[in-house]
Amino acid sequence: MPIADTAVWAAGARVAGDVPFDLVLETAAERDGFAWVDMVDPTEAELRQVADELDLHHLLVEDVVARGQRPKLEGYGATEYCVVHRVEPEGGIEGLALTPRAVLYALLDDAADAHERLAMDVHAQIEGVEDVFFAEEHPPTVDIYRTMRRVLALQRAADPMSDVVARVASRTPEGELELHRHLRDVDDHARRTATRLSGDRDLLASMLQLATARVAERQNDEMRAMTEQQIVQNDQTKKVTSWAAILFAPTLIAGIYGMNFTHMPELHWLLGYPFAVVLMLAFAGVLHRVFKRKHWL
Known part of the structure; x- marks a missing residue:
């Protein structure tokens, strides 16, 4: 089974020693903590085996098996199912009690930061394409199209993040003020990234339309020249x-x-x-x- 790691966290620290998967929930309950199960590229059979052990809803398992889901947060009874993309863990949980919801915040924060960095990289790439677009006679249509595809792919991962964070915040007890503050910060990052990507997409769409118009204009000029030449020959x-x-x-x-x-x-x-x-x-x-x-x- 491709389980990369199983751990139990309690009292703000990881319980020492390796915890077997079949004992991870029992150990977490005994220590009044929570369990962490990390799986890498599992097969459907392996996922269903883990789902049976963790008593997960069958619709949740179907979503995991299907993959390619949009970022979202859904509740299945006492279980919450969250999907995020392009998570690049870098930071930690500072100033927060180590709870499952705080871990979820950390994952969302890393994802939002990763989206923002990628959005800035794409924006820099667009500026380069824009410079070439206005400097050369033939517009870089292929580069524009490829960059737009990259923006759209990033949008599919980044745009739903604000809704996911809002749902996490709505399910977080009001007494956890510090966690709410951190979630608002993640929401700000997610909204800023979504706004940047939306503007970049509109800019690329305008450039693509202008490039198409320039190509059509050049073709019309060529046709006009050919027509005039044919008239002279006639x-x-x-x-x-x-x-x-x-x-x-x-x-x-x-x-x-x-x-x-x-x-x-x-x-x-x-x-x-x-x-x-x-x-x-x-x-x-x-x-x-x-x-x-x-x-x-």
Whole structure:
């Protein structure tokens, strides 16, 4: 069974010696303390074995087995089930009596501090992305998207923390004033982190929209340039086609009369040459006028 540690705490200190798991609750009751059971990556069967020993509600066990739960605090009779993410234990419990609820406060405090540090790291990363965004021609869309995913993942862990702390405070006896003060401090950290992450998410969303707009604008400019180039090419093609047609008529007439067949009356006609020239000019003039009216020239 992957139990990393079992311990009994009483009178503000850990009871010396290792306490077997099957005796941890009995020992805690005898010492008027509380038990600590630390499990690392347990299987479903192992979790259910521990749940049977601790008499845990089956819905609680299902939540633990499913994993990926949002931070929350739920009550199952005399049992309270709390989920927090990214807990990085660093500090201790100062100025508080060592009770299960004080331990829960310490876990929440460490989680809130970890969220705040991660939020500050993400904010610094966003500032770097923002500098690149306005300094370079091509916006770092991939970096923006990846940073937004990191913000959203952190939000899923940090946003519910304030509600969790509020529920813990509501279940804490009013006489434990110092613990209430500490919980309010955790709540302040959680709210500050949630506000920072919300602002960062909105900033990234705006940057992503602006990046999309810049890409679309650049594509429109490229399409406009291509269209203008096609228009110029079409105009040039029309001009070449028009002049080719205009020159084709005189060439055709000259080619016909240039064959010099014997039986061609116009070859021996006194006005044959002027007639051919006038005919060439007439055809060319008519075609030029037609193409001019069609705006091909």
